[in-house]
Amino acid sequence: GENVEQHPSTLSVQEGDSAVIKCTYSDSASNYFPWYKQELGKRPQLIIDIRSNVGEKKDQRIAVTLNKTAKHFSLHITETQPEDSAVYFCAGLGNDYKLSFGAGTTVTVRA
Amino acid sequence: DTEVTQTPKHLVMGMTNKKSLKCEQHMGHRAMYWYKQKAKKPPELMFVYSYEKLSINESVPSRFSPECPNSSLLNLHLHALQPEDSALYLCASSGAMETQYFGPGTRLLVL
Numbered sequence: 001g002e003n004v005e006q007h008p009s010t011l012s013v014q015e016g017d018s019a020v021i022k023c024t025y026s027d028s029a030s031n032y033f034p035w036y037k038q039e040l041g042k043r044p045q046l047i048i049d050i051r052s053n054v055g056e057k058k059d060q061r062i063a064v065t066l067n068k069t070a071k072h073f074s075l076h077i078t079e080t081q082p083e084d085s086a087v088y089f090c091a092g093l094g095n096d097y098k099l100s101f102g103a104g105t106t107v108t109v110r111a
Numbered sequence: 112d113t114e115v116t117q118t119p120k121h122l123v124m125g126m127t128n129k130k131s132l133k134c135e136q137h138m139g140h141r142a143m144y145w146y147k148q149k150a151k152k153p154p155e156l157m158f159v160y161s162y163e164k165l166s167i168n169e170s171v172p173s174r175f176s177p178e179c180p181n182s183s184l185l186n187l188h189l190h191a192l193q194p195e196d197s198a199l200y201l202c203a204s205s206g207a208m209e210t211q212y213f214g215p216g217t218r219l220l221v222l
Contacts, residue, residue: 032209043201043213044154089153093209098167101153 002027002094006102014110019077021105023090026071032093033073035064038104039086047088048075080109114138115214117202123220126192132217134185134202143185144203144211145177154201154213160185192221 003026013019025033031052036044050057050064050073057064061080066073077084090102115136124130134143142161146154159167160179174196176188185202202214 034210036213043215046210046212049210087151097159098156099211104151104153106151 001096001098002030002092002100004090004092004100004102006090006105008105009103010106010108012108012110013080015080015082017080019075019080019084019107019109021075021088021090021107022072023074023092023102024070024072025092025100027092027094028068028071029095030092033064033066034091034093034099035075036089036091036101037086038089044089077107080107082109082111085109115202115204115212117200117214117217119217120215121218121220123222124189124192125222126194128192129188129190131189132187132200132202132219134187134214135183136204136212136214137183138204138206138212139182140204140206140212141182142205143179144205145175145185145187146201146203146213148199148201148216158187189219192219194221197221 006023034049035047037047038044048062048064050066061078063076085108088105091099118133144159145157148154156169157171158177163179174191178186197220199216199218201216203211205211
């Protein structure tokens with residue numbers, strides 16, 4: 001099955017700065033990579049996703065890049081705001097149709 | 112509408128009790144999932160139903176028993192649980208595009 005590794009485990013940034021979270025995956029057949037944001041006590045919420053036929057996708061302050069050759073993908077958050085503070089999980093969908101999650105990154109945006 | 116609902120929000124049960132968790136979606140999704148999430152950890156897949164049939168059981172102990180009465184409903188029956196089963200139980204559903212949408216979860220405490 002798929003194995004996803006995520007770094008860093010914690011990230012503290014000054015408000016207005018950018019945040020970058022990186023993930024690697026093992027299954028070259030994986031073709032779908034979502035990112036979830038989970039605030040304390042809430043559900044994981046899909047914030048952006050990317051499929052393997054695309055190298056980059058943007059949605060306002062959030063962007064995801066995918067390098068299929070290197071088997072890694074990254075989340076970029078620009079102009080961070082206090083409400084961006086949360087745990088972020090990357091994931092990859094393996095050819096067994098199971099979603100494998102990274103260990104999570106706790107992002108803290110300092111005002 | 113990307114809404115998955117779950118009841119109850121919170122549940123406290125003793126080790127000899129029998130209880131059920133419920134999940135509902137009206138997005139026409141044909142795949143539904145149960146996940147278990149411990150604090151500060153990613154969701155762990157427990158069961159997958161596809162077209163109302165159990166397609167994946169991640170070697171979950173028999174004290175957890177899933178049921179899919181129809182395409183919109185998913186239940187998780189609990190019996191003789193252990194304190195280590197205390198966690199957030201998340202339901203999710205997905206359609207043809209593979210994106211999984213999570214419900215708010217049931218926070219379970221086993222005493």
